Amino acid sequence: MLLCSCRIGLFLTLLLQTSTPCVSLKMNYLFSDGAILQTTDDDGHPPLIFGKVNASAKVVITIIGGNFPKQTVQASATGQWNTTLPQTPTSKPGPYNFTIDEYDKTGMKIVDNVTFGDVYFGDVYFCSGQSNMGFAMKGTTNAAEELARANQYTNVRLFTAPLPWNPPGPPSVPWLPCNNKTVASFSAVCYLSAERVMEMYSKSRYIGLILSDVGGTGVQQWVSNETEKTCGHPSSRLSANYVPEFLYATMVVPYLPYVVRAAIWYQGEANADECCPIGRADYTCYLEHMISDWRSLWGYKVPFVVVQIHAFGYFPCDSETPIISSPQAGVRLAQWDVGRHSPNDTFLVTACDQGGPLHPPWKTEVGRRVASAIVAKVFKQNVAWQGPNIINGTANHTKTNQFEIDLVVENGKGLKMVDTPACNGTNPDKCTRYCCKNGAPGLFILEGYDWSTTYYVNLYNLMVTNVADGHLHLSMLTNQTFGGKAHLMRLLYAVGSDPTCAVVNSDGIAMPTQGPIYLAIH
Numbered sequence: 001m002l003l004c005s006c007r008i009g010l011f012l013t014l015l016l017q018t019s020t021p022c023v024s025l026k027m028n029y030l031f032s033d034g035a036i037l038q039t040t041d042d043d044g045h046p047p048l049i050f051g052k053v054n055a056s057a058k059v060v061i062t063i064i065g066g067n068f069p070k071q072t073v074q075a076s077a078t079g080q081w082n083t084t085l086p087q088t089p090t091s092k093p094g095p096y097n098f099t100i101d102e103y104d105k106t107g108m109k110i111v112d113n114v115t116f117g118d119v120y121f122g123d124v125y126f127c128s129g130q131s132n133m134g135f136a137m138k139g140t141t142n143a144a145e146e147l148a149r150a151n152q153y154t155n156v157r158l159f160t161a162p163l164p165w166n167p168p169g170p171p172s173v174p175w176l177p178c179n180n181k182t183v184a185s186f187s188a189v190c191y192l193s194a195e196r197v198m199e200m201y202s203k204s205r206y207i208g209l210i211l212s213d214v215g216g217t218g219v220q221q222w223v224s225n226e227t228e229k230t231c232g233h234p235s236s237r238l239s240a241n242y243v244p245e246f247l248y249a250t251m252v253v254p255y256l257p258y259v260v261r262a263a264i265w266y267q268g269e270a271n272a273d274e275c276c277p278i279g280r281a282d283y284t285c286y287l288e289h290m291i292s293d294w295r296s297l298w299g300y301k302v303p304f305v306v307v308q309i310h311a312f313g314y315f316p317c318d319s320e321t322p323i324i325s326s327p328q329a330g331v332r333l334a335q336w337d338v339g340r341h342s343p344n345d346t347f348l349v350t351a352c353d354q355g356g357p358l359h360p361p362w363k364t365e366v367g368r369r370v371a372s373a374i375v376a377k378v379f380k381q382n383v384a385w386q387g388p389n390i391i392n393g394t395a396n397h398t399k400t401n402q403f404e405i406d407l408v409v410e411n412g413k414g415l416k417m418v419d420t421p422a423c424n425g426t427n428p429d430k431c432t433r434y435c436c437k438n439g440a441p442g443l444f445i446l447e448g449y450d451w452s453t454t455y456y457v458n459l460y461n462l463m464v465t466n467v468a469d470g471h472l473h474l475s476m477l478t479n480q481t482f483g484g485k486a487h488l489m490r491l492l493y494a495v496g497s498d499p500t501c502a503v504v505n506s507d508g509i510a511m512p513t514q515g516p517i518y519l520a521i522h
Contacts, residue, residue, distance in 0.1 A: 025059075025102045025114050027051035029159075030258050032116045034175035036157050036208025038259040039121040040088045042379060045300055047121070047259045050082035051100065054110065058103040059083075065096040082257065093206050094120030122155070122206025123197075124260040125374075126302075127190035128222070128251070129267035131215030132309070132359060137191055138184040141361045146192070147180040154178060155205065156194055158186050161212040164250035175208070187211050189266055189307070192367025193374070200375045200383060210258070212251045218276025219267060219286045221247040224293045231285035248293070256297035262378050263294065264370055266307040266351075268335065269358065272327040283334035291338075291346060304346045305373050307366060308335045308512050310355035311422075311498040329495035332513035339512075347373040350387055350512035352494050353502035356421040369509060387509040388412045390472075395446075395489055395519040403446065405462075405474040405491070405519065412470035414506025422500040432500075439463030440501035444474055445492045447516070464501075472503065490516035 028051070037047040053059055053075050061071045066089055075081040097117035104110045127133060137143055137150075156178035176182040183191055186209070194207045214221075220228065221244065228244045270276050271283055278286070291304050311328055332352055339348025349369040354360055372385035393407040409415065423435040434442055444462045466473035492515030494502070503511040 025051060025053050025100060027100065027114055028254060028258070029162075029174045030210070030255065031098070031114070032174040033118050034157055034173075034177065035116060035119045036122045036124055036175070036206050037085070037088075037119060038124045038261060039093065039205075041090055041121075044123070044261060045259050046084045046087070048082050048084055048257055049098075049100075050080075050257050051114075052079045053081060053102045054104065055079050056105065057081075057110070058105075058107075060101045060103065062099040062101070063096050064099070065094070066092060068096075088121040093122060094118070096120070120155075120157075120206040122208060124208040124210065124258070125190070125194060126210045126212065126255070126258075126260045126263045127187055127193075127266075128212045128263065129265055129307075130213060130217050130270055132269065133187055133189055133264075133266040134211070134213040134215055135188050135359055135361075135363065136185050137188045139359075139361055140188050140363050142364060143184070146195075146364070147184055149195075150178055150180045150183040150191075153195060153198065155198070155203070156191075156207045156209065158182055158191075159208065159210045160186070161210065161251055161255060163214065164246070187213065188363040189366050189370065190264065192364055193264060193370040196368050196371030197374055200371060201379055201381060210255060210260070212255060214247055214251060216270055216275055217247060217267070218270045218278070219283060219290060220244060220276055220278070222252060222267075223248055223286055223290045227286065227289035227293055231282060231289055252294060253297060256294055257299075259298070260302060262303040262305060262374055264305045264307070265291075266309070266366075268309040268331040269312070269328075272309075272331050277327060278330075280330040280334045280337070283331050284337045287334065287338050288341065291342075301345050303374075303378050305370050306335050306339060306346060306348050307370065308332050308339075308348055308350040308352055310351040310353075310360055311420075311494070311496065311513075312355050312358045312360075328497065329492075329513065333492075333495070333515065336512055336514050347377050347385070348512060349373050349385070350510055352499065352513045353418070353420045353504070353510040355498050360421065362421065365508075372509075384411075384505075384507040384509065386411045388415060388503055388505050388511040390491070390493065390511075390514065390517050393491065393517060393519050395521045397521050403462075403474075403476045403521070405446070405476070407472040407474070407491075407517075409470050409472060409503075409511075411505055411509075415467050415469060415472065416504055417464060417467060418502050418504045418510075420498075420500055420502050422498045434500040436464075436501040439465065440499075442496050443494060443499055443501050443503075445495060445515075446474075446476060446489055447492070448489045448521075467503075489519045489521055491519060492516055 038044050040046050055077050057075045059073050059081050073081050073083040096119045100114040158176045190209050225245045271278050351366045372383050375381045376383040376385040388409045388411050391408045391410050396404045398404050417436040419435050446462050462474050462476045465475045494513040
C-alpha cells in the first residue's frame with residue numbers, strides 16, 4: 001500500500017511561511033505491493049530504485065525482511081533520485097517490505113514515507129508492441145487449458161501500464177497475482193513466454209511481467225525525437241492519429257529505468273497498412289534506433305527478443321501466380337535485418353508461419369519460441385531457439401528455360417515442409433494450390449537480373465522438389481531466356497501475403513522470412 005502525508009505540526013501558519021514546499025514523495029506505480037525486482041542472480045543487473053522528492057532532499061531506503069543495510073541518497077536540484085540495491089540474496093527471494101523516507105536539509109522528515117511490501121526478487125520482462133502483443137489469453141485457441149494451468153504459477157506477477165489517454169491516476173492494484181482470472185485479460189504472448197521460461201529453466205524463480213502495448217500503432221511512435229529526426233522523412237504517408245514520440249514519452253520513458261532481464265517486442269502490422277506505412281530500410285532504421293533509445297534509458301544492453309510478424313491475407317486461389325510483394329514483407333525483412341545486424345544481443349524469432357487472420361488466436365508456439373531464445377541466449381542454456389537459415393546456394397541453368405537450385409541451410413537438422421494455418425482451414429477460399437503437397441509455389445521467389453533492362457525480374461514458379469538435413473532443392477521452369485553467360489540471381493523466402501507452407505526444422509522452429517540470398521547462375 002502506498003502511504004504519503006505531510007507533517008503539518010501545530011503551527012500551520014509558520015509552516016506555510018517556510019521556503020521549503022511540502023510535496024508528496026513520488027514513485028512510479030511499479031514500486032507498489034507485490035512488485036518483482038530484478039535479481040542479480042545469473043548475471044542479472046542490480047535493481048534500481050528511483051523517484052522524485054523536494055529539491056536536494058535526502059532519501060533513506062529501508063528494506064525489512066533481510067540483511068540489507070539502509071541506503072541514503074541525495075536528490076538532485078530537480079528532486080530526481082535513484083540508487084542501486086546491493087547484491088540480492090540467492091537463498092531468499094522474498095518477501096521484503098520497503099520504506100522510503102524523505103528528509104530536508106535540516107534533517108527533518110518532511111514526508112512520512114512511501115511503503116510497499118510483499119516484494120520479491122526475480123526476473124522482470126518488459127513486453128511491448130501493438131495488438132498482437134496485447135492479444136489476451138482468453139481469446140487464444142487453447143485458452144481453457146492454459147487458464148486452468150495458470151493457478152500453478154503463483155511466482156508470476158503481472159503489471160499493465162495504463163494507457164496515456166485514460167483518466168490520470170495509478171491503477172488500483174498495479175501488480176496482480178497470477179491466476180486464471182488475472183491471466184485471462186493479460187497478454188498471451190507475454191504470459192506464455194514467461195510460463196515456458198519457467199518450464200524450461202526454473203519453476204522456482206519469481207517472474208514479473210510489465211506489459212506496455214497500444215494497438216494499431218507504428219514503430220515511429222515508440223522512438224525518441226532524435227530517432228524521428230534520423231529515420232523520418234517528410235514524404236512518409238501517416239494517418240491523423242500518428243504523433244511522433246507520444247508513446248515513447250508516455251508508455252516507455254516512465255518505466256524503463258526499472259531494471260529488467262529482457263525485452264520482448266511484437267509489432268509491425270501497422271507499418272504494413274494505411275496507418276503508418278514505411279518500407280524495409282525505414283523500418284530497419286526505426287527499430288534499430290528504438291532499441292538503442294530504450295537501452296539508453298535502461299543504462300545497459302538489455303537483451304531484445306524481436307518477434308517477426310506473421311503473414312496475414314490470402315493468395316487468391318484463381319491467381320496464376322501468388323502475391324509476391326506484400327507490404328508486410330518489407331517489415332518482416334527489416335526485422336530479419338535487425339536480428340542479423342546485432343546477433344549477440346537482439347534475437348529474432350519468427351511468427352511468419354503462424355499467420356492467417358490479422359490477430360491469429362494460436363499464440364502458444366510464439367511464446368515457446370520467445371522463451372527458447374531467452375533460455376538459450378540470456379540464461380546460456382543448451383536450448384534450440386533458431387529456425388533454419390539459408391547460408392548459400394548454387395543455381396544451375398540446366399536447359400534454356402529450366403533452373404535447378406541447391407541451398408545449404410544452417411539449423412537444418414530434420415528439415416521438412418509444413419502447411420501453415422492458411423492451408424489448414426483459415427483460408428476462406430479453402431485454397432490448397434500453394435500448399436506443401438504441391439511444391440509450395442511462391443514460397444521461394446527467384447529474381448533474375450536482366451542485363452538488357454538492368455533490373456531484376458521475378459521468376460516465381462519455383463517448386464520445392466527435395467528436402468534433406470541441411471539442404472533444399474528447388475526446381476523451376478520459366479519463359480525467361482538468359483543466354484549462355486552467367487548471371488546474378490537473388491532468392492527470397494516467404495515474402496508473400498500469407499505463405500501457405502513453411503520450412504521447419506526438427507525443433508519445430510520455422511525459417512524466418514529472409515533475403516535476398518545472392519546466387520550465381522552456372
